[in-house]
Amino acid sequence: MVTSESSAARQQILETASQLFYQKGIQNVGINEVVATSGVAKRTLYRHFPSKDDLILEVMQYRAKQWLSWFEDAVTSKGGTAKERLLATFDVLQEWYANPDFRGCPFINAVLEIADASHPAHQVSVRLRETIRTYIMQLATETGVRDPASFSQQYLLLIGGASLMATIEENPIGAQYARKVLSVLIDAI
Numbered sequence: 001m002v003t004s005e006s007s008a009a010r011q012q013i014l015e016t017a018s019q020l021f022y023q024k025g026i027q028n029v030g031i032n033e034v035v036a037t038s039g040v041a042k043r044t045l046y047r048h049f050p051s052k053d054d055l056i057l058e059v060m061q062y063r064a065k066q067w068l069s070w071f072e073d074a075v076t077s078k079g080g081t082a083k084e085r086l087l088a089t090f091d092v093l094q095e096w097y098a099n100p101d102f103r104g105c106p107f108i109n110a111v112l113e114i115a116d117a118s119h120p121a122h123q124v125s126v127r128l129r130e131t132i133r134t135y136i137m138q139l140a141t142e143t144g145v146r147d148p149a150s151f152s153q154q155y156l157l158l159i160g161g162a163s164l165m166a167t168i169e170e171n172p173i174g175a176q177y178a179r180k181v182l183s184v185l186i187d188a189i
Contacts (some may be wrong), residue, residue, distance in 0.1 A: 010048045012038050018059045022106050026056055026113045026121075053119070058109075060124040063106055070132060082142030083186060089136070091181035093162060097172035104167035108160070129156065145189050158182055 016038035021027045031052055035042045047054035074092040079085035096102060103109075107125040114122050133152040140148035140155075158178040164173030 006175075007045040009040050009044050013040055013045055013048060013055070014059060014062050014165065017055055018063055021059055022063075022103060026110060030133075031055075053121075056114075057120045057124065060110060062108070064128045067106075068128065071132075072107070082139045084149075086136070086139045086143060086186060087174055087179055089159075089184060090162065090175040090182060093159065093178075094172045094175035096147050097163070097166035102166065102172075105163045110162065126170070132156070140186075143186060145186065147189065151185065151189060154185060155182065 017029070017034045020034060020037060031042070031045065034055070035045055038045075045055075047050065047057060071089075071092060074095075075085050075088050078088035078091055107128055110121055111125045117120065133156055136155045137152040138150040140151045145151045158181055162174040162178040165177075166172050
């Protein structure tokens with residue numbers, strides 16, 4: 001039986017580990033640091049997450065759900081038509097990239113840190129990418145793009161490039177470059 005206290009401790013561990021993994025990297029954060037920073041007992045952590053791999057997986061699922069909800073809500077609030085929402089995706093991303101705490105895409109970071117493609121956390125990143133692609137494909141279909149499947153793959157190249165540029169250059173301007181390219185793509189097809 002899960003009590004509200006147990007649920008609160010679990011949430012505290014998830015939020016703390018999520019923040020630490022993002023700031024320092026998954027491989028650079030040990031269980032002892034998560035315990036010390038979250039203020040929960042090691043036994044409590046292990047009751048909820050029997051291993052670091054279990055914690056990593058849960059953190060990735062938690063982050064993916066949060067990120068996707070934030071992204072879709074922000075995009076919807078910025079555009080009325082499907083085309084406006086497609087273009088607004090890069091306005092939303094530019095705001096994210098401009099955040100002083102931005103340290104790259106946590107899902108790309110995780111894939112790079114966890115080289116094993118069979119690791120469940122790697123699969124979370126793959127599923128999130130596919131969810132984003134499906135969302136973009138839906139908007140592209142509503143916009144009238146002739147080949148929404150190819151368009152969605154081209155979009156993923158743009159978002160990956162913009163994210164990488166923001167990470168390396170510590171400058172969000174890549175999102176505006178990607179937005180301009182996206183506009184040309186939409187008008188061309």
